[in-house]
Amino acid sequence: MQSKLPSQAEYVIVGGGIIGLSIAYHLTRLGHRDVLLLERDQLTCGTTWHAAGLVTQLRASENMAKLAQYTAGLFRELEQVTGQHTGFRQCGSITVAATPARLEELKRGASMGRSFGLDVEIIDAAEAKRRVPLLDVSDVLGAAWIASDGKTNPVDTARAFATGARQGGAKVLERTPVTRILVEKGRIAGVETAEGVVRTEKVVICAGMWTRTLAADLDWTVPLHAAEHFYVVTEAISGLLPDTPTVRDLDACFYAKEDAGKLLVGFFEPKGKPWGMEGIPSEFSFESLPDDLDHMEPHLINAMRRMPALADVGLQLNFNGPESFTPDNRFLLGPAPDIAGLYVASGFNSCGIESSGGAGKVMADWMSTGMPTADYWEMDVRRAMPFQRNRRYLRDRTGEAVGLLYALHWPHKSPMTARNVRVSPLHDRLAAAGANFGEAAGWERAQWFGYPGMPASGHATFARDDWFRASGAEHEAARSGVALFDQTSFAHLLVQGRDALAFLQRLSTNNIDAPVGRVVYTPWLNDRGGMESDVTIARTSENEFLVVTAAVQRIRDLAWLRTHAKEAGHVFVTDVSSGYTCLSVMGPRSRELLMRVSPADFSEAAFPFATAREIEIGYGMALAFRMTFVGELGWELHIPTEQALGVYDALIVAGRDLNLQHAGYVALNTLRLEAGYRDWGADVSDEDTPIEAGLGFTIAWDKGEDFIGRATLESQRGQIPHRRLVQLAAPRAVPLMFGTEPVWRNGSLVGYLRSAGFGHTLGCGIGMGYLHCASGVSAKWLSEGDFEIEIASQRHAAIASLRPFYDSNRTRVKGELRKAEDLIAPELLMARSKK
Structure with missing residues (x-):
């Protein structure tokens, strides 16, 4: 009862x-x-x-x-x-690779697993066959073996x-x-x-x-x-032992596990079958869906090729049941x-x-x-963005999401379905200029721009292919001339009211009580001192502030503001993101370009760093921030959406003889890595304090108001952190780094890269990662260690530093036009020159 x-x-x-x-x-x-x-x-x-x-x-x-x-x-x-x-049995798992790209992915995955304390061993085809005799390994190049995996x-x-x-x-x-x-x-x-x-x-x-x-x-x-998920269960197979490892062939889209002396073989096909768009019946319980042998058969044939015994045994069960997938x-x-x-x-x-x-x-x-x-x-x-509960969007994306589980996880890869939901007003202009688009929070964003005749691609590869050369040229343009980034995906949150300043002071580590027309970069902390977000705040009037944050943080940051505003008195929070297009003009010739399209005074004296000012530009107006995320002189132009096309066209015309280059988010990432700028969600998160993240300069210890998380920071103040975000470079490594690569010091694992890319100015792979040392991660500890970065299961010599490897004194940001090559850290130049 x-x-x-x-x-x-x-x-x-x-x-x-x-x-x-x-x-x-x-x-x-x-x-x-x-x-x-x-x-x-x-x-x-x-x-x-x-x-x-x-x-x-x-x-x-x-x-x-x-x-x-x-x-x-x-x-x-x-x-x-x-x-x-429970029926749990630790039988291990084997994932086979029959293509070089899949083998490299497995090797990178093995390195990543070591970062997280998981023992992943790359084995050859013969060893895979020894562990699972049912396998045909005639075309297998290698496999990943995880002894601690199992089934239940x-x-x-x-x-x-x-x-x-x-x-x-x-x-x-x-x-x-x-x-x-x-x-x-x-x-x-x-x-x-x-x-x-x-x-x-x-x-x-x-x-x-x-x-x-x-x-x-x-x-x-x-x-x-929901999507339909298919598997079959064979009749009993003689000699099949309970401890037979689970098998995956990701390119063949199937997995197989021993099940009471039989094989259960399931599929994650490239084109899945969404189910239940009109709603899941409330009475749906312990039910299966209709068979679809035509849909499943090509993948079953692939499984038979990999495990020939499947062709000689009958099927006891042909099952189809729904499972939930996210975009x-x-x-x-x-x-x-x-x-x-x-x-x-x-x-x-x-x-x-x-x-x-x-x-x-x-x-x-x-x-x-x-x-x-x-x-x-x-x-x-x-x-999740509000539009993502749209059922048509979910249906179309889910058809692809099923197969993405087993698809190659190329760098910078985005789904191909349910796209063009959120586009900049400049989207068509950028497409005509050769943009290769990726997706972030539903936004179409240029990853890189192809040269004439270069085929469009939805992802990068592990190699130095066309995408690498194209984004490298954009990187160079930002360092030597002027580059234009469309950053319309920024979220814009307006905070107003007579208590707005006190409210933002309570949330922010930095001092927001700046003069009208100033911009402040600040973390927002939780009670344990972790960074809930990092934002840019422009004071646009005595009681009005414009908060600019990343696209993916929009809902999170809006909720953070609204939650705390409930007890903050006379404060109003409004999401005004759709009202702005953002164009970032970056590079040593950015001032020259802007002077051609605006009568504003962009001189160092009139428009210093961290200034926000409304300017005339083209035939329109824009709120210009003197800010940068690439380590160069530059401005962000926050433009009313309806005026964006005119401003963009004016910049393009004015920049022709300056060799103005479009640039995308891959170049933005490599530029900011060289300059040591942190990326929330990659390098910093809600479990990282500003002191651990090397952002101590954002803490206004002497401001009159208290701020959330201060007590935790006070306990770290003046101490050498045991865990610290460090810049790392692999001066002579040929394989590219993309993040999660393990970092070794004197043969011991001390951390892994949170983010990584290729520094085209530095001429080598670079990244950032939290390193650990019980006695403190100090400059001395870094200089006395022999560091290596593990890329695709191979270790490469590395150097580590608490300071950026490019322009650590921020001379270019200040408008001092020293040559970029003269701003590379001497220790990196020395490491690059060694044979």
């Missing part, structure tokens, strides 16, 4: 799949007893029951890998802790979480669908069911395929869509931006089982304390 529905609970979990059950389990492990889980039908009835149960730990980032690593470790002990059988029974594992949660005091109720989530005055008030209302202040939605609709009813964007193949975790106490954990892209333990722990900690325990930004639901 089911327990009676309580009238209130401390925590309510909506959904009884493995994710919701894991959260319930972990909340009780934290000591919370008043936990209520509500399942609309029976536990695991949505997706969990038909999941393949693979447990794989190599993921795209450190914290995603940690989720999977924690899960694998938990599965090893969960049965013992709860007394419930999803239903039994979910039941173990349920058992553990109940043992800890949680109440788990089946056949109790939540019909409505109640919100009062901007915060959670409870949930409504057919049996009554449960009052609560903390709710997490773990409803899988139904989550988008539940959230949309609250005007909250949680973008996911960028990342999970959706975290708080609703505008509803206090409401959270989500959904959209696991066929990785829910292997991430369930970690996701459950993360969400339990987050709900319990109000803060994540680490940087989960790439999985944070606040990265």
